[in-house]
Amino acid sequence: MSESSPILEARGLVKTLGGNRVLENVSLNIGRGRVKVLIGPSGAGKSTLLQCLNLLIPPDSGRVLLEGSEIDARNRRELCSFRQQVGMIFQDFNLFDHLSALDNVRVALMKVRRMSKLDATERAVAELTRVGLADKAALYPANLSGGQKQRVAIARALAMDPKVMLLDEPTSALDPELIGEVLAVIRDLAQGGMTMILATHQISFSAGLADEFIFMERGRIVEQGSPAELLAKGANSRTKAFCAKISELTGEADAEFRQ
């Protein structure tokens, strides 16, 4: 499949944190409407990679390009406008604790995109409705469940009209019974054509969603390919071995990704 004009592209990212090489020359790109899933053991560099992709963590070397043009991280204006176009979802939600759900979604619309309060409110309500939380708009984060918080965070990112979304283990901090509601929102996004890079341990869920699995280990991309390919019966892939281990632990039905 051709990916000749990627939306987001990383070339040769290197990052050392506290003397450890966390990213070792990582390159990837993603085309419009594609979903790529990062998997791999903890400490593989998935989270660092995602945060380097929107320059929340500045890489030591390497380049990040949005729609073909390189982002200059030293140019603050350019950096801010780049980040607006790249939505980010964090493992622990990072909602603004002093703002209601509505204001969490609205604040960047007003402060960053300079929308009027009326327009911003309308947009924020629409996004909260999209994630099924229109009736929770007035609640503060402390009064929302984990799943609701993550959905507010998704609404907050969507309101900025991102060209691509980066999701860093969006369900890892959730109680098992709350994971489903967040996965449902992510599935809707994928089906709506949102471009996404998703780090997750929800293998069978993401196998049904991903165009490509990217398996990372020790700061490198070790394997990449379509889930069907990597998880095929008889395939001798690192990805498959890793997924088998996870599903053994979580009791996830691995039949689903052996199809």
Place this chain on the structure above:
Amino acid sequence: MNFSVALSAAHDSLPYMLGGVGWTVGLIVGAMLLGLCLGVPLAVAQVYGPKPLRRVVGVWVWLFRGVPILVQLYIFYFGLMSWLSSLPGLGGLGLDSPFTAAVLSLGLTSSAYQSQIFRGAIQSLPAGQLKAARALGMSDRQAIRTIVLPQALRLSIPAWSNEYSILLKDSALAFTIGVVEIMARMRAIASTTHEPVSMSFVAGVIFFFLTWIGVKGLTLLENKVRIAGYTRQGAA
């Protein structure tokens, strides 16, 4: 000591003593506001600023925490401020008044203490919120103003009311350079009535009520701006 004499002396002194309340409140409000206006940027600079700036803030904080207010009062009143007002164009602005010197030394000292209150509050916030703000395209300035400070200032109110009660009592030192606040009036009236104990008692009661009103007021403010379910550790 004759109790009824002391009591009537206290009673008679009350209007004069209460006349000092205006000066004391003026000192406190001026110094707290000066401390707030300087303390917030100092704290932000100390947490987010570049290293040289952080060092400058560090020196500022050590300086004003380390030099006694009494010493500062003398330096400001007899030294700095009288020199400043002798400069061409700066005369007649009241820079050499005891009140100005007292507000400056109390306020600058308070800025050092308040900056540490705010710094602690800023650092107690979960770092992820700043990250989330940046990820939405906010500049650091926007993120600090709309996300960090509204939370940090809320968390600072209890410590701030402590600072108020300390500063209130420190303000009594301003009598040494001639601000006619409560303490100065107490001493003046005690030397004419020869009732130092009852006058001290009156001054003490007035200071106590000023403390009580201020701390109560700040508690009301704390409750008014409280956010549902919000705790010191961030959202539960």
